[in-house]
Amino acid sequence: MAEIITVEHPEDPRLGDYTSLTDVELRRRREPAEGLFIAEGEKVVRRALAAGYRMRSMLLTPKWVEVMRDLIEAADAPVYQVDPALAEAVTGYHVHRGALASMQRKPLPDAAAVLAGAQRVAVMESVNDHTNIGAIFRSAAALGMDAVLLSPDCADPLYRRSVKVSMGAVFSVPYARLDPWPASLETLRQAGFQVLALTPSAQAEPIDRVAPHRMPRAALLLGAEGDGLSHRALAAADRLVRIPMAHDVDSLNVGAAAAVAFYAVAHGRPGE
Amino acid sequence: MAEIITVEHPEDPRLGDYTSLTDVELRRRREPAEGLFIAEGEKVVRRALAAGYRMRSMLLTPKWVEVMRDLIEAADAPVYQVDPALAEAVTGYHVHRGALASMQRKPLPDAAAVLAGAQRVAVMESVNDHTNIGAIFRSAAALGMDAVLLSPDCADPLYRRSVKVSMGAVFSVPYARLDPWPASLETLRQAGFQVLALTPSAQAEPIDRVAPHRMPRAALLLGAEGDGLSHRALAAADRLVRIPMAHDVDSLNVGAAAAVAFYAVAHGRPGE
Structure with a gap:
């Protein structure tokens, strides 16, 4: 059983993992460098543990100590109990969900390992918005995609906001980075994948016809939202596909487009 | 050509349409009662005008006067020029996009009028989040839905946030309220529609099989996100349909689910 330690000073070094959580620029550098990520809220903390991530510590306001009792009993990491004002002073925001955990990252597998056995894969280029990354992982999990590959400049799926929006799907869908980009798309072809680039271009084939x-x-x-795929990525694809859309309207946002495309890739219709 | 009036006092009654825009509770009562809505940003203002909404007035910071010159010349409503600090004092936030217009609402058509000629319709129950309403309208427009019907407790599609997230699709997709709810779903059946309720329930048929x-x-x-459809709405539907999903994961968010379902409703596959 973990020790419950009441901490009363915001400068206490034991809370170092949780400082300045609202400083996105700072945290996006610090967390990968220090090998940690932050899970927020009971459900997400439980899913991170279930996915095999090791807990470094937990930060709880008193009313969450009871809710998390079973986790505390099973944990071998320190549990810091703080009052809500101290939680806010350390993290920089009012922690509505009352439960934060600092988790240890695992080494990322390489792309070839992630592709072994996979049949449906999403590959993202330059999706550097944490909300979009999280939403796409959530849809990928729900619609049965087997894995996600990321260009080097995609946002971190383990950043707090990505994790939260994904509802923990970033823990359950295997992912890897593809580097160099886009040359290492070749890894996909070597593994027997057809690479379909999703684009609103009129030259692309409607995805329903491509089947x-x-x-x-x-x-x-x-x-990414807005710019779409680079010319180099488009050139490296086997085929260009598009979601059939009505005339004279803006395209779907990237989350909606991803969900539709995952559905089209994952689900056939009867009699076909 | 509209008159450009420089306003220098935040209490000036001519700016009354623009006060306290960040007070959601106040604005969601005031705007329908006073028959106005706020369009924010050049693109959205242009789309509102193109869709036939009448401008009551425009509020611009100086650098936007040039960009909007053609609109000002065509307008017969007053244009208030204010410095950015005054814009913030009136509205309650820093107006990044620098251009706001107060537009006159049009009377909503009734459901039967909206259904005439329509073949693909989205019906929303209790979607009371402005972001979700906007995202669903955007996907509805892109994927070729002909109309949207709303239960009485759905959020206002013309609220500033809905308009912005929809990229103006709330102006181009015809919509109406269905009241009483859900009894007036009968209007759809009388117009020859099959009513398909989207639900994650295991008793529902996969939407790809329902074709x-x-x-x-x-x-x-x-x-709505979270609660889903009410029992009464489910009971009033002709069939229950679900998006086939992987086991043990949370459902899609409502925006992603709507996009997938619109795609499934709107697009067949060849040879079928």
């Missing part, structure tokens, strides 16, 4: 759900292995390449 | 794209008229009934 990717019939392909033995399909990788769906997605770009 | 709604083959139905002459299909209405897709969507509930």
